Amino acid sequence: MASYFNEEFETLPRPALEALQLKRLRDVLERVYAAVPFYRGALDKAGIKPADIASLQDLQRLPFTTKQDMRDSYPYGLFAAPMEEIVRIHASSGTTGKPTVVGYTKKDIDTWADLMARTLVTAGAHKGDIIHNAYGYGLFTGGLGVHNGAERLGASVIPISGGNTVRQLMIMQDFGSTVLTCTPSYSLFMAEEAKAAGIEFKNLKLRIGIFGAEPWSDAMRQEIEQQLNLTALDIYGLSEIMGPGVAMECFEGKNGLHIWEDHFIPEIINPDTGEILKEGERGELVITTITKQGIPLIRYRTRDITSLTYEKCICGRTHARIARMSGRSDDMLIIRGVNVFPSQIESILVRIEGVEPHYLLIVDRKENLDTLEVQVEVDERIFSDEIKVLQLLARRIEKEIKDMLGVTCTVKLVEPKTIQRSEGKSKRVIDNRKL
Numbered sequence: 339m340a341s342y343f344n345e346e347f348e349t350l351p352r353p354a355l356e357a358l359q360l361k362r363l364r365d366v367l368e369r370v371y372a373a374v375p376f377y378r379g380a381l382d383k384a385g386i387k388p389a390d391i392a393s394l395q396d397l398q399r400l401p402f403t404t405k406q407d408m409r410d411s412y413p414y415g416l417f418a419a420p421m422e423e424i425v426r427i428h429a430s431s432g433t434t435g436k437p438t439v440v441g442y443t444k445k446d447i448d449t450w451a452d453l454m455a456r457t458l459v460t461a462g463a464h465k466g467d468i469i470h471n472a473y474g475y476g477l478f479t480g481g482l483g484v485h486n487g488a489e490r491l492g493a494s495v496i497p498i499s500g501g502n503t504v505r506q507l508m509i510m511q512d513f514g515s516t517v518l519t520c521t522p523s524y525s526l527f528m529a530e531e532a533k534a535a536g537i538e539f540k541n542l543k544l545r546i547g548i549f550g551a552e553p554w555s556d557a558m559r560q561e562i563e564q565q566l567n568l569t570a571l572d573i574y575g576l577s578e579i580m581g582p583g584v585a586m587e588c589f590e591g592k593n594g595l596h597i598w599e600d601h602f603i604p605e606i607i608n609p610d611t612g613e614i615l616k617e618g619e620r621g622e623l624v625i626t627t628i629t630k631q632g633i634p635l636i637r638y639r640t641r642d643i644t645s646l647t648y649e650k651c652i653c654g655r656t657h658a659r660i661a662r663m664s665g666r667s668d669d670m671l672i673i674r675g676v677n678v679f680p681s682q683i684e685s686i687l688v689r690i691e692g693v694e695p696h697y698l699l700i701v702d703r704k705e706n707l708d709t710l711e712v713q714v715e716v717d718e719r720i721f722s723d724e725i726k727v728l729q730l731l732a733r734r735i736e737k738e739i740k741d742m743l744g745v746t747c748t749v750k751l752v753e754p755k756t757i758q759r760s761e762g763k764s765k766r767v768i769d770n771r772k773l
């Protein structure tokens with residue numbers, strides 16, 4: 339039997355869960371209509387009043403909110419609570435322009451801690467665990483989000499944040515950390531540094547890794563589990579919606595991430611047309627927050643690509659599951675008309691013997707033709723082999739990528755440890771095209 343943090347809500351039968359969602363949806367709509375000019379305008383334009391929402395299906399009649407809407411109302415324009423009630427501000431950096439700013443009331447921080455504690459228990463953590471929290475502390479929601487949840491659970495949290503990896507490893511060893519929380523790419527960097535420092539993960543007490551904040555593949559999971567000797571699970575979240583703890587893969591099922599439907603209503607849409615997709619179909623995840631006070635968002639377009647299932651899960655939780663993210667709709671590379679997500683290339687690379695899970699994709703346009711260069715590290719042994727062996731390996735990878743994804747690329751095998759490592763979210767793509 340799975341253990342729960344809040345059994346009643348985690349296992350709420352579907353009809354009761356949906357009744358709760360409808361009640362909360364109507365409530366949040368009343369609040370944003372009264373307090374946020376942007377939403378009052380958007381609803382008026384659509385000819386809908388909060389009281390017109392009679393069923394969950396009616397959600398589809400409401401307009402979407404986009405990241406651009408958040409930017410346009412920078413910094414506080416979408417806040418639904420007065421500044422006197424905002425007790426915390428976070429922001430996500432974003433690659434272009436101003437950051438996206440989010441504000442939390444005391445109640446929001448409290449809900450987040452509960453949901454994050456629920457998330458940790460879903461991953462198999464419990465009181466008595468020593469949680470090594472290497473997500474960055476600061477404006478990024480990862481560090482403080484996980485921290486508050488760990489304290490709410492009653493576990494011992496080490497607020498180590500990112501960086502100074504050798505010291506991290508020493509602390510992990512000496513303090514007996516049992517749960518590791520960080521980005522998947524940073525966990526692999528830790529494994530590499532551990533090797534160099536002569537530390538073996540099998541001698542550490544780590545049992546579970548809770549990895550997220552960036553896309554990763556199932557093949558990468560296997561690599562991490564093997565190198566770090568733990569069970570690696572996927573955690574999803576975004577600052578606009580709350581931070582970490584929006585959805586979590588359960589330890590028992592390890593197949594999709596439960597999205598906490600008593601607080602968030604998920605939908606999957608076709609990113610080009612906005613049309614709602616059926617259960618199981620892949621598209622863009624749209625989330626409506628139904629309990630947030632500081633900055634509730636209605637039908638927020640996450641740009642993240644996944645699918646949704648309502649199938650029963652063996653852990654007993656009744657909340658729908660989203661599939662592992664295959665990337666963002668705006669991360670998707672279109673190379674000579676072929677859509678490719680970096681994670682698809684990653685899955686191929688990780689399976690190839692002699693190749694390390696550190697890579698960089700460089701996209702360019704030469705004489706009107708898109709080019710893709712895949713730089714990937716090889717292990718020491720292969721690197722010191724003859725040039726011919728290296729060439730053969732590169733050609734083989736090119737062929738696999740072409741066969742599996744239909745895209746032509748050049749593979750450049752690079753020396754071990756030459757691709758930049760990250761302590762937070764990794765940068766996998768450099769797109770030099772001026773489109």
Ligand code: DLL
Binds near residue numbers: 479480552
């Ligand atoms: O990354 C919150 C977080 C912290 C999640 C720690 C998990 C753990 P942002 O910085 O706002 O918030 O970035 C959110 O990161 O829209 C996704 O594109 C991506 N992302 C987050 N989790 C995953 C995941 C945090 N498990 C953006 N798989 C999201 C793939 C993820 N992408």
